[in-house]
Amino acid sequence: MATIEVGGKSIAVDEEGYLENRADWTMEIGEAMAKLDDCELTDNHMEVINFLREYYEEYQIAPAVRVLTKAIGKKLGPDKGNSKYLYELFPYGPAKQACKYAGLPKPTGCV
Amino acid sequence: MEEAGETKKIMYVNRKAPYGTIYALEALEVVLIGAAFEQDVYMMFLDDGVFQLKKEQDTKALGVKNFSPTYRALEMYDVEKIYVEKESMEVRGLTADDLIIPVEVKSNEEVTKMMTEMDVLLNF
Amino acid sequence: MLHTVNKSPFDRNSLERCMRTCDKGSAILLIEDGVYGGIKGSVIEDKVKGAMKDVKIYALEADLDSRGIKGRVIDGIQLVDYNGFVDLTVEYDKVQSWL
Numbered sequence: 420m421a422t423i424e425v426g427g428k429s430i431a432v433d434e435e436g437y438l439e440n441r442a443d444w445t446m447e448i449g450e451a452m453a454k455l456d457d458c459e460l461t462d463n464h465m466e467v468i469n470f471l472r473e474y475y476e477e478y479q480i481a482p483a484v485r486v487l488t489k490a491i492g493k494k495l496g497p498d499k500g501n502s503k504y505l506y507e508l509f510p511y512g513p514a515k516q517a518c519k520y521a522g523l524p525k526p527t528g529c530v
Numbered sequence: 531m532e533e534a535g536e537t538k539k540i541m542y543v544n545r546k547a548p549y550g551t552i553y554a555l556e557a558l559e560v561v562l563i564g565a566a567f568e569q570d571v572y573m574m575f576l577d578d579g580v581f582q583l584k585k586e587q588d589t590k591a592l593g594v595k596n597f598s599p600t601y602r603a604l605e606m607y608d609v610e611k612i613y614v615e616k617e618s619m620e621v622r623g624l625t626a627d628d629l630i631i632p633v634e635v636k637s638n639e640e641v642t643k644m645m646t647e648m649d650v651l652l653n654f
Numbered sequence: 655m656l657h658t659v660n661k662s663p664f665d666r667n668s669l670e671r672c673m674r675t676c677d678k679g680s681a682i683l684l685i686e687d688g689v690y691g692g693i694k695g696s697v698i699e700d701k702v703k704g705a706m707k708d709v710k711i712y713a714l715e716a717d718l719d720s721r722g723i724k725g726r727v728i729d730g731i732q733l734v735d736y737n738g739f740v741d742l743t744v745e746y747d748k749v750q751s752w753l
Contacts, residue, residue: 486607584722
């Protein structure tokens with residue numbers, strides 16, 4: 420099984436780098452995953468990651484990017500609830516990449 | 531040939547209880563994925579399918595995922611036409627208050643009529 | 655004899671067949687989708703209550719919980735956990751699993 424090394428511990432991930440056990444998640448793990456993609460997490464990244472974690476807690480699902488964009492707009496305003504802003508933060512695809520750092524499974528319907 | 535971008539009326543017919551078989555979860559995933567195609571989606575819950583929407587599901591002891599909260603996300607996927615059959619509810623001692631999301635209750639006769647108006651029917 | 659029923663009574667006739675056929679003094683344990691047979695206010699409630707004059711009826715708690723119906727069980731049906739399930743299989747000489 421694939422793992423990621425964080426703070427001297429090996430954390431299990433799947434073949435695409437998504438966390439195997441959602442309960443394992445810490446901010447440090449999210450940061451370590453981002454580093455592998457040459458991405459430095461800022462407060463703006465964190466805002467989206469925390470939003471996704473709350474969304475998952477409530478609905479037990481990682482939202483599709485269309486739904487994520489709309490929901491972010493509702494919660495954080497239109498200057499953040501648009502694809503341009505979200506793709507700048509997460510160039511590999513906001514739902515896919517942010518879900519990974521948030522320790523969530525890949526969004527339903529993502530290939 | 532169909533005109534590109536034509537919107538079809540699609541009904542997902544859900545007739546299975548949630549955890550005994552995989553049908554309910556599969557249907558829910560198909561609906562969520564299919565929502566990206568922006569079709570005119572109808573979800574119909576018949577027979578034991580109405581149990582999928584029962585409130586207060588708690589799967590901790592069973593050790594499987596409780597997917598009932600996901601039905602509450604359907605609205606955000608623009609899936610808003612959700613129906614349960616009145617007779618199926620009565621047979622099982624359920625009322626609309628027992629369900630996790632607001633639904634429209636339809637009689638068997640109304641269900642028949644709705645089905646005849648669909649372009650595609652997918653059963654789970 | 656201990657009888658287990660794991661199908662919804664609204665989908666299959668296993669529970670009704672079991673109740674019609676089981677011996678006096680037997681026990682019926684509702685598991686998986688079989689626990690829907692224990693729900694109050696359904697069309698088979700009266701049949702289940704009738705059967706309870708001759709047999710004990712149990713339902714597995716984890717299956718009731720997951721389906722959101724623990725608060726809706728017919729009075730007189732006893733809830734058991736997995737240990738209780740094991741105890742029942744020991745208490746009765748034979749087990750018949752209706753499918």
